[in-house]
Amino acid sequence: MSNVEQRIQQLGLELPPVATPAGAYVPAVVSGNLVYTAGQIPLVNGQLMATGKVGAEITPDLANQIAQRCALNALAAIKSVIGDLDRITRVVKVVGFVASTPEFTGQPGVLNGASEFLGQVFGDAGKHARSAVGVASLPLDAPVEVELVVEFQ
DSSP states (O other): OOHHHHHHHHTTOOOOOOOOOSSSSOSEEEETTEEEEOOBOOEETTEESOOSOBTTTBOHHHHHHHHHHHHHHHHHHHHHHHSOGGGEEEEEEEEEEEEBOTTOOOHHHHHHHHHHHHHHHHGGGGOOEEEEEEESOOGGGOSEEEEEEEEEO
């Protein structure tokens, strides 16, 4: 087991199997020394953790946990193309989409769930650039979707 996966386990989590794509795309693509993931939604054993909009059915605290799950799922997608998460040298960028009510403006706080998790797993190499975007809806009524770009050796 990789050091990264051991740190994930120490957080009480387990790297899941890679989710089957819901369309004509792949979970992750390698280009040079970067891996780009497809948007990851909060699937757990093939089911969404929750559905709805942040600011309505979903609280910001729950959305923060959901963002963490999305990042965990993205790491599974990355492992599927590079084989070992210890090869990651830097988390470069996180892009997060938050399905939220029009008046909700806490998207950055929601995405902190993913960002803080990556920091716990990768330390300084987990510090990254980020975008947190509010949207009207996401696939399958997911509250959060997260994409990662990581550098590896």
